[in-house]
Amino acid sequence: MYVKEEPFIKVENAIIMAAGFSSRFAPISYEYPKSLIKVKGQILIERQILQLKEAGIDDITIVVGYKKELFYYLIDQFQVKIVENPDYASRNNHSTIYAVKEKLGNTYICSADNYFTKNVFEAYVNRAYYSSVYEEGETNEWRIETDKTGLITDLKIGGKDSWVMLGHVFFSRDFSNKFVEILEDVYANLETKNLLWESIYLDHLNELDLYIREYPKETIFEFDTLDELRVFDPQYIDSTGSKILQTICEQLNCNESDITRFSPIKKDVETIGFDCFIKGTAYSYFYETKELLIYRS
Numbered sequence: 001m002y003v004k005e006e007p008f009i010k011v012e013n014a015i016i017m018a019a020g021f022s023s024r025f026a027p028i029s030y031e032y033p034k035s036l037i038k039v040k041g042q043i044l045i046e047r048q049i050l051q052l053k054e055a056g057i058d059d060i061t062i063v064v065g066y067k068k069e070l071f072y073y074l075i076d077q078f079q080v081k082i083v084e085n086p087d088y089a090s091r092n093n094h095s096t097i098y099a100v101k102e103k104l105g106n107t108y109i110c111s112a113d114n115y116f117t118k119n120v121f122e123a124y125v126n127r128a129y130y131s132s133v134y135e136e137g138e139t140n141e142w143r144i145e146t147d148k149t150g151l152i153t154d155l156k157i158g159g160k161d162s163w164v165m166l167g168h169v170f171f172s173r174d175f176s177n178k179f180v181e182i183l184e185d186v187y188a189n190l191e192t193k194n195l196l197w198e199s200i201y202l203d204h205l206n207e208l209d210l211y212i213r214e215y216p217k218e219t220i221f222e223f224d225t226l227d228e229l230r231v232f233d234p235q236y237i238d239s240t241g242s243k244i245l246q247t248i249c250e251q252l253n254c255n256e257s258d259i260t261r262f263s264p265i266k267k268d269v270e271t272i273g274f275d276c277f278i279k280g281t282a283y284s285y286f287y288e289t290k291e292l293l294i295y296r297s
Contacts, residue, residue, distance in 0.1 A: 019065030035112030
């Protein structure tokens with residue numbers, strides 16, 4: 001791929017998005033935010049903060065919403081800033097960007113639940129980019145299409161044998177200014193409410209230059225479900241720390257490793273429980289009533 005040489009610019013700050021429910025990460029996300037779980041002995045968001053600071057980026061803002069009080073210890077421990085997203089429960093992740101729009105310049109945009117096996121952050125970056133890994137076989141992720149310079153020309157959900165969006169993003173000042181202008185213009189529109197910020201970007205692709213930044217697949221991880229985390233960190237096979245799963249094990253005289261294939265149960269936009277399989281039998285668990293029901297077709 002041809003890469004156009006451009007002058008490097010200093011990264012000014014980082015935004016870590018930590019406001020969402022992560023409902024697919026049932027049942028742990030019902031008990032505490034996914035970004036506060038330990039992966040291979042280190043809390044996800046703490047690992048990311050330390051990697052940013054190691055790269056010389058000390059101006060770090062964490063945007064919180066769901067169970068926000070659990071994040072406030074980070075202020076004293078890591079000297080980060082906290083901003084609350086008041087719309088986290090009613091809007092998608094574009095509301096997190098909106099909550100810190102005045103802070104956007106030459107800025108890293110990070111997801112609090114990403115795990116980087118090595119430090120991907122740098123003090124100087126030469127252009128706006130979205131990180132990407134290559135997925136072999138079928139994928140349901142955002143698939144990236146580019147021109148020969150690496151400029152993103154289209155995004156499509158799902159596909160096969162493709163470079164996909166995964167991980168951190170770098171907004172240059174020009175990108176930030178234009179994106180904030182667009183976001184302010186569309187924020188009040190009813191159809192914006194459920195959009196990812198990436199969807200808004202896609203709707204204005206011709207106005208916003210964003211390039212692909214390719215990484216080896218083993219560098220960036222995101223765990224959408226407990227089943228995925230168990231593959232990466234085997235300690236979660238037998239011991240998740242979930243009180244809900246411990247109660248189920250006591251009730252059915254089973255081990256946590258017997259409980260697999262988790263998926264959230266939703267009512268309208270609210271997550272009310274999860275489905276799972278226990279020793280091959282399908283069950284449903286409901287948070288409010290603490291009921292575990294066997295599925296009967």
